[in-house]
Amino acid sequence: MDAILLQILNGLDKGGAYALIALGLTIIFGTLGVVNFAHGALFMLGAFVAVSVKALLSLDKVTLDPTQTTAWGAPMEIRVPYIEAWLGDFGATLLEYSVPLSILVAIPFMLLIGIAMERGLIRFFYKRPHAEQILVTFGLAIVIQEIIKSMYGANPIPQPAPEVAKGMIDFGRMIGLDAGGVVYPAWRLIYFLFSALIIALVFAFLQFTTFGMVVRAGMADRETVGLLGIDIDRKFTIVFGIAAVVAGLAGVMYTPILSPDYHMGMDFLVLSFVVVVVGGMGSLGGAVAAGFLLGIVQSFASMNEVKNIIPGIDQVIIYLIAMIVLLVRPRGLMGRKGVMES
Amino acid sequence: MSKNNLTRRGVLKGTAAAGVTLTAPTIFTKSWAAGYRNEPKGDTVTLGFNVPQTGAYADEGADELRAYELAVEHINGEGDGGMLQTFSSKALEGKGVNGKKVVFVTGDTQTKSDAARASAKRMIEKDGAVMITGGSSSGVAIAVQGLCQDAGVIFMAGLTHSNDTTGKDRRANGFRHFFNTEMSGAALGPVLKNAFGNERTAYHLTADYTWGWSQEGSIKKYTEKLGWKTSAAVRTPLGAGDFSQYITPVLNSGADVLVLNHYGRDMVNSLTQAVQFGLRDKSVNGKDFAIVVPLYSRLMAQGAGENVKGIFGSTNWHWSLQDEGSKAFVKSFGTKYGFPPSQAAHTTYCQALLYADAAQRAGTFMPSEVGKALEGFKFDGLGNGPTEYRAGDHQCFKDVLVVKGKENPSSKFDVLEVVEVTPRAQVEYPDTMLGGELGPYNNGA
Numbered sequence: 001m002d003a004i005l006l007q008i009l010n011g012l013d014k015g016g017a018y019a020l021i022a023l024g025l026t027i028i029f030g031t032l033g034v035v036n037f038a039h040g041a042l043f044m045l046g047a048f049v050a051v052s053v054k055a056l057l058s059l060d061k062v063t064l065d066p067t068q069t070t071a072w073g074a075p076m077e078i079r080v081p082y083i084e085a086w087l088g089d090f091g092a093t094l095l096e097y098s099v100p101l102s103i104l105v106a107i108p109f110m111l112l113i114g115i116a117m118e119r120g121l122i123r124f125f126y127k128r129p130h131a132e133q134i135l136v137t138f139g140l141a142i143v144i145q146e147i148i149k150s151m152y153g154a155n156p157i158p159q160p161a162p163e164v165a166k167g168m169i170d171f172g173r174m175i176g177l178d179a180g181g182v183v184y185p186a187w188r189l190i191y192f193l194f195s196a197l198i199i200a201l202v203f204a205f206l207q208f209t210t211f212g213m214v215v216r217a218g219m220a221d222r223e224t225v226g227l228l229g230i231d232i233d234r235k236f237t238i239v240f241g242i243a244a245v246v247a248g249l250a251g252v253m254y255t256p257i258l259s260p261d262y263h264m265g266m267d268f269l270v271l272s273f274v275v276v277v278v279g280g281m282g283s284l285g286g287a288v289a290a291g292f293l294l295g296i297v298q299s300f301a302s303m304n305e306v307k308n309i310i311p312g313i314d315q316v317i318i319y320l321i322a323m324i325v326l327l328v329r330p331r332g333l334m335g336r337k338g339v340m341e342s
Numbered sequence: 343m344s345k346n347n348l349t350r351r352g353v354l355k356g357t358a359a360a361g362v363t364l365t366a367p368t369i370f371t372k373s374w375a376a377g378y379r380n381e382p383k384g385d386t387v388t389l390g391f392n393v394p395q396t397g398a399y400a401d402e403g404a405d406e407l408r409a410y411e412l413a414v415e416h417i418n419g420e421g422d423g424g425m426l427q428t429f430s431s432k433a434l435e436g437k438g439v440n441g442k443k444v445v446f447v448t449g450d451t452q453t454k455s456d457a458a459r460a461s462a463k464r465m466i467e468k469d470g471a472v473m474i475t476g477g478s479s480s481g482v483a484i485a486v487q488g489l490c491q492d493a494g495v496i497f498m499a500g501l502t503h504s505n506d507t508t509g510k511d512r513r514a515n516g517f518r519h520f521f522n523t524e525m526s527g528a529a530l531g532p533v534l535k536n537a538f539g540n541e542r543t544a545y546h547l548t549a550d551y552t553w554g555w556s557q558e559g560s561i562k563k564y565t566e567k568l569g570w571k572t573s574a575a576v577r578t579p580l581g582a583g584d585f586s587q588y589i590t591p592v593l594n595s596g597a598d599v600l601v602l603n604h605y606g607r608d609m610v611n612s613l614t615q616a617v618q619f620g621l622r623d624k625s626v627n628g629k630d631f632a633i634v635v636p637l638y639s640r641l642m643a644q645g646a647g648e649n650v651k652g653i654f655g656s657t658n659w660h661w662s663l664q665d666e667g668s669k670a671f672v673k674s675f676g677t678k679y680g681f682p683p684s685q686a687a688h689t690t691y692c693q694a695l696l697y698a699d700a701a702q703r704a705g706t707f708m709p710s711e712v713g714k715a716l717e718g719f720k721f722d723g724l725g726n727g728p729t730e731y732r733a734g735d736h737q738c739f740k741d742v743l744v745v746k747g748k749e750n751p752s753s754k755f756d757v758l759e760v761v762e763v764t765p766r767a768q769v770e771y772p773d774t775m776l777g778g779e780l781g782p783y784n785n786g787a
Contacts, residue, residue: 001592002594003594006591006593006594007587007590010586010587010590011587013586013589014584014586054629063584070676070682071661071662071669071672071682072672072673072674072675072676072677073672073673073676074676074677074680075679119437149400153400153401154397154398154399154400154401155401155607155608155610155641155644155645156610156611156645156646157645158610158614158645158646158647158648158649160647160648166618167620168620179596180425183593183620185618185619185620187618188586188618244379256618257584257586257612257615257618258583258584258611258614258615259611259614259645259646259647259675261607263398263607264583267581267583268583298587299586299587299590302587302588302591303591304574304576306468306589306665307576309592314587315579333343
């Protein structure tokens with residue numbers, strides 16, 4: 001029982017990341033009709049916003065200590081972050097909380113990146129075939145990757161969670177089970193709650209605001225909305241920016257779980273597309289449901305009891321499920337009629 | 343009617359001609375007039391440095407390239423001479439090799455076998471490289487070693503730790519300075535026994551490819567000899583990123599040691615996540631839970647940050663060593679680049695020097711003669727103590743370092759501390775143990 005609960009929790013935090021990326025992909029596809037292969041790169045860019053914020057907060061004053069030398073004979077450098085020198089303990093606290101603080105920077109930054117991407121490149125490919133959209137966005141993803149690699153190197157860069165969120169939470173005891181049976185890292189539970197909050201905010205935005213109503217109308221019938229005198233293109237540009245913000249925030253908060261490197265976006269991209277396809281192209285609810293579902297299934301498939309029966313199942317289970325879903329329900333779990341069927 | 347033309351003069355002429363013919367191969371061999379692949383004709387000789395310049399190991403590849411550039415400088419008599427000053431062989435005099443200045447070309451392995459073979463092939467066929475060296479993966483090393491064997495050039499392996507490189511996939515034209523998983527297991531075993539006792543249950547997470555299997559086998563072999571039990575050995579896909587679904591089953595498995603047979607990015611992620619799941623601070627059956635990373639890379643360990651603290655592993659070399667060779671290399675490298683060299687930089691620097699020295703001693707770049715000069719070659723002063731390039735499998739035998747993540751690092755480079763230098767005798771094994779055949783040298787012409 002404990003093992004099963006642990007894998008469910010594991011699937012939920014993993015699924016949270018899949019759902020957030022897939023949600024952004026679906027929003028872009030549903031509104032603009034663009035298959036955006038650069039979406040994983042946006043997730044990675046978000047993670048590197050956290051890296052950059054920490055690097056900025058860690059900018060240090062370097063003094064040379066002539067009494068000590070390095071192994072190659074140069075004077076030893078003594079480094080003290082400016083922020084600690086100026087603000088003392090408060091500066092140290094800011095450094096410790098650099099990951100959650102990065103959210104404040106990531107929102108405007110990712111919004112700008114999203115808008116610039118859409119206006120500068122993606123809009124020229126709206127009426128082009130999906131194959132061309134895939135090629136150009138994939139190329140863009142590689143360019144972003146290489147820029148990040150040239151700036152930060154290829155090695156992962158650790159981003160610790162704040163001290164208060166580093167420990168474990170006895171989840172089992174919280175739900176009335178024996179103490180110590182289901183103990184789970186606090187930050188991963190925070191990540192799951194964070195992803196649930198972002199998903200709820202996006203849904204609320206689309207459901208309960210006038211902007212959201214116009215966007216939903218545009219998703220259903222772009223031409224008619226345009227004929228009503230609404231500048232739907234402008235609205236969709238902002239939607240692209242919002243999708244970029246969602247992917248970026250998913251990346252920022254994921255950094256204590258996975259030390260960011262330039263390639264992390266690609267690792268999530270393929271899985272996220274499978275999530276979108278399983279959920280149903282253009283279905284926001286489908287993307288979220290499939291994200292969590294596939295996260296949990298992937299966790300269960302990695303259990304030794306399962307792997308002993310079917311070796312290697314953990315490496316193919318997601319694709320196997322995608323095949324089965326597409327055979328039984330060709331439009332995905334919650335797919336809409338007419339999307340990508342022309 | 344027949345006529346016999348046999349005369350005394352004719353017999354003498356024939357004998358002389360036959361003598362010249364019979365001795366000719368010896369004369370050509372001695373003067374190296376017989377051709378071989380990419381025999382240098384001008385006043386330079388070209389070496390091919392095949393390192394990952396893109397992909398996950400690009401930083402390690404960049405460090406290898408820095409080391410090669412430094413080695414070429416030193417071989418050509420530029421810079422401070424580095425480890426040439428401490429190297430026991432004095433054949434190289436800082437005037438290039440065999441009177442030729444060393445130049446180099448580079449290739450990008452991308453840490454993909456196909457790409458690595460393509461770049462090595464290009465350097466051999468288009469650039470005329472007489473030797474290929476470098477790399478950060480066993481899969482790549484084995485693939486390129488096979489190509490060099492077929493092409494008829496020497497391959498001096500870079501960072502490759504799988505037993506197979508000089509085991510079942512060994513080749514006459516291939517040589518490895520770096521240690522292997524068998525040596526890691528033999529060195530780590532006694533240290534783990536002293537640190538954790540002999541009643542332990544280990545849980546392995548293993549990267550699902552040649553190096554991972556090799557590492558898992560060696561650690562299991564040596565820990566089970568100590569009396570440890572192995573509760574599970576789980577294969578994980580290469581580049582999994584999030585290993586949490588493989589770590590959660592460890593929590594309630596009853597195991598009290600987690601062995602992470604992962605390298606590079608996988609090691610950084612699996613170790614970070616294992617610590618995140620509280621395994622480093624956990625107690626099982628009244629014993630402190632332990633994590634072991636059999637192969638450490640200081641460059642990669644930096645990526646795991648404070649999570650490496652107190653974690654045991656092994657390494658081929660570390661910049662904090664205080665022997666004269668290591669100090670000379672760190673000084674030379676640190677002065678030029680502003681930071682200490684990695685173990686990848688060290689092994690590739692040594693390989694470049696060892697090749698140049700062997701070619702100088704052989705008086706040729708012909709692979710079979712360079713190979714013979716390396717076989718059984720005993721040397722010192724290159725940072726690992728007395729070392730031998732064993733003739734039977736072309737594997738270097740030397741002391742192995744057991745290291746531990748440092749509790750109080752003084753800088754971002756000061757991540758590991760050496761806890762034991764395991765003597766060569768303890769890690770040595772018969773050259774037939776891992777299987778494989780060297781086969782004959784191929785000179786490519």
